[in-house]
Amino acid sequence: MAGTVSGSLVALRGVGMEVSEPVATRILHPLDLDIAAATAVAVVGPSGAGKTTLASLIGALQQPTEGSYRFDGKEIAGMSRAGLAEFRARDVGFVFQHSHLIEERSVTANVELGLVGADLSRAERADLCTTALEWVGLAALAARRSGFLSGGERHRVAIARALVKSPRLIIADEPTAALDQETGRGILELLANATVHGATVILVTHDPRAAEYVDAVHRIVDGRLVDEAHS
Numbered sequence: 001m002a003g004t005v006s007g008s009l010v011a012l013r014g015v016g017m018e019v020s021e022p023v024a025t026r027i028l029h030p031l032d033l034d035i036a037a038a039t040a041v042a043v044v045g046p047s048g049a050g051k052t053t054l055a056s057l058i059g060a061l062q063q064p065t066e067g068s069y070r071f072d073g074k075e076i077a078g079m080s081r082a083g084l085a086e087f088r089a090r091d092v093g094f095v096f097q098h099s100h101l102i103e104e105r106s107v108t109a110n111v112e113l114g115l116v117g118a119d120l121s122r123a124e125r126a127d128l129c130t131t132a133l134e135w136v137g138l139a140a141l142a143a144r145r146s147g148f149l150s151g152g153e154r155h156r157v158a159i160a161r162a163l164v165k166s167p168r169l170i171i172a173d174e175p176t177a178a179l180d181q182e183t184g185r186g187i188l189e190l191l192a193n194a195t196v197h198g199a200t201v202i203l204v205t206h207d208p209r210a211a212e213y214v215d216a217v218h219r220i221v222d223g224r225l226v227d228e229a230h231s
């Protein structure tokens with residue numbers, strides 16, 4: 001891609017994480033990782049290995065204690081708080097294990113939360129919400145109160161909320177953990193398909209089925225990137 005040094009959307013070089021409180025702990029050993037634009041990758045590994053920490057560094061929810069993180073060629077490590085907040089708001093959509101919807105508000109109102117801070121007219125917001133809901137197959141439920149949705153439907157709304165601003169990066173942390181098998185499959189498929197819309201997708205998961213839906217699997221064990229297998 002234009003503007004990148006390595007050709008990757010996400011390029012980590014020697015990125016690591018160490019915390020000093022409550023005791024000095026090395027959470028991630030310095031690692032290199034490249035993720036190409038419009039691909040889907042899974043980050044897998046045992047509990048406590050550092051998967052969420054890695055995803056939160058890539059999503060700029062935390063800063064690494066060392067190394068360089070370039071996103072589309074632009075250095076993210078060391079950016080100001082305001083710069084990080086702007087990066088997250090513009091470029092990153094997050095999907096978590098629980099959908100975190102506002103129960104008493106409508107499906108559309110929840111999706112619109114993904115546009116907070118965007119300089120858009122009411123009509124533009126409505127259009128974007130409709131498109132996102134169509135994309136996750138929930139257009140018919142747009143006006144429904146979110147508290148009345150099933151678990152799978154809630155996840156779809158959460159995905160629509162992450163997608164509505166067309167972020168270049170989607171980070172999903174254990175998106176299937178709270179769902180039954182079949183619903184989980186649908187969610188994995190939906191997330192991986194975001195690449196068709198140009199998004200780059202990072203799935204943090206214990207779910208072995210995720211490998212079927214992604215372009216690459218990155219394995220973290222004890223804070224180290226130990227394996228990379230292309231499917």
Ligand SMILES: Nc1ncnc2c1ncn2[C@@H]1O[C@H](COP(=O)(O)OP(=O)(O)OP(=O)(O)O)[C@@H](O)[C@H]1O
Nearest residue numbers: 019021022025027046047048049050051052053054
């Ligand atoms: N801010 C922090 N301070 C101290 N320890 C931390 C901090 N953040 C994470 N850890 C520890 O670092 C390790 C890695 O955590 P992380 O959440 O990244 O693992 P994970 O692979 O996502 O685990 P799981 O699959 O159980 O969610 C864990 O032992 C965790 O307790």
